[in-house]
Amino acid sequence: MVNNVSASSLRAVALTVAALTLVGAGGAALVAYTWNQTGERIAINERNYSLRALNQILPADQYDNNLFEDTTTVSDDDLLGSDDPLVAYRARRDGEAVAAILNVIAPDGYSGPIKLLVGIHYDGTLAGVRVVSHNETAGLGDKIEIEKSDWITTFDGRSLQQPPPAQWAVEQDGGVFDAFTGATITPRAVVEAVRNALIYFEAHRDLIFATEPT
Amino acid sequence: MKPGFADIAKDGLWRNNAGLVQLLGLCPLLAVTTTVVNGIGLGLATTAVLIGSNVTVSLLRPLLRREIRIAAFVVIIASLVTTVDLLMHALFFDLHRVLGIFVPLIVTNCAIVGRAESFASRHDPVRAAADGLFTGLGFAAVLIALGAIRELVGQGSLLTQAQMLFGPGGAGLEIQLFDNGFLLASLAPGAFIALGLLIAAGNWIDQRRARTTIVAQPVAQE
Secondary structure, three states, X not given: OOOHHHHHXXXXXXXXXXXXXXXXXXXXXXXXXXXXXXXXXXXXXXXXXXXXXXXXXXXXXHOOOOOOOOEEEEEEOXXXXXXXXXXEEEEEEOOEEEXXXXXXXXXXXXXXXXXXXXXXXOOOOEEEXXXXXOOOOOOOHHHHOOOOOOHHHHHOOOOOXXXXXXXXXXXXXXXXXXXXXXXXXXXXXXHHHHHHHHHHHHXXXXXXXXXXXX | OXXXXXXXXXXXXXXXXXXXXXXXXXXXXXXXXXXXXXXXXXXXXXXXXXXXXXXXXXXXXXXXXXXXXXXHHHHHHHHHHHHHHHHHHHHOHHHHHHHHHHOHHHHHOHHHHHHHHHOHHHOOHHHHHHHHHHHHHXXXXXXXXXXXXXXHXXXXXXXXXXXXXXXXXXXXXXXXXXXXXXXXXXXXXXXXXXXXXXXXXXXXXXXXXXXXXXXXXXXXXX
């Protein structure tokens, strides 16, 4: 038999549950609505951001295909820093291979891996390099960002012959690449990653351009 | 007793400042304040969430029994933070990239659930909104001050990358006062040292005020 006390407490429980459900439903509705309204804009932002980075490496007038639709994957633990497939964009003009832009990981940054985009012309010269993400020290290692310093452009036009392999290193290690005062580890990691990407490209060039788009 | 708006403002901005006095939300406070623009961005995002959560909690206060209030606060705050995160991702894409995880982490800023519990759940929506606004502005002011100190000392500049917040025209706001700043300010220890100095400055001002308002007490000769 249900007495008055438990009936009123049952009612209280029901009200409490209803209140919490209402809050949850309201919150979910708000998030769903915002997600719906912003989703398209966010996707456009992401794509523009990637395209901006890609076009900094390879100006848009040098190719005529859609880079986002002509991709393949590469992976090499030693040379590209990852066993997992990394996306590589292939730029073509009138169907002829112009350049490939590889996602590359420099595994030995000062604070963890540095993700790079390395653009390499078909003839093996560098179109350009940009940093995608890193956790290097602000004010020191972050000079690898194009926003902070033009250091990263010193790679433009270089290849495995220019400079010769022994000099593909920072100045402290007998190479030709400038290191920042107080931070050697960061530029060393980037220089090595770019050199390794060139070595990988030299060995796999035709395969990179021949595989079907993924 | 209903607190007056002047009191709410004074509490949020100074007497009970979330960053300087209550020392709440220290993780984002210390982590993102490497530049002024980062401080402004996170400060405004936190303020928006605070106003939203305070008003919502205040409106729902007849419904929220003691037993479920914390759970309800968490759901409300999490929904609002996710909304602000999505909006920033859509409207301030570059700034969102820089602030990264610290926008979603506004959820864990105890200042927000603290205001919901100690103020919004006991007062009307207008006062709750005012409390959210001033607490948020007080927190933002500390973020911006820390950002300014650390950017100035660490990099010798102010308002770098203002275009992330104000569009392309913002690039002109950047001021470079000198090159090669004192790096420590940009690093984690610099954040603690700068915050410590700010707190000390705040206490010093309070003490001076207290001294001058009571009696002009004789100061010991040194």
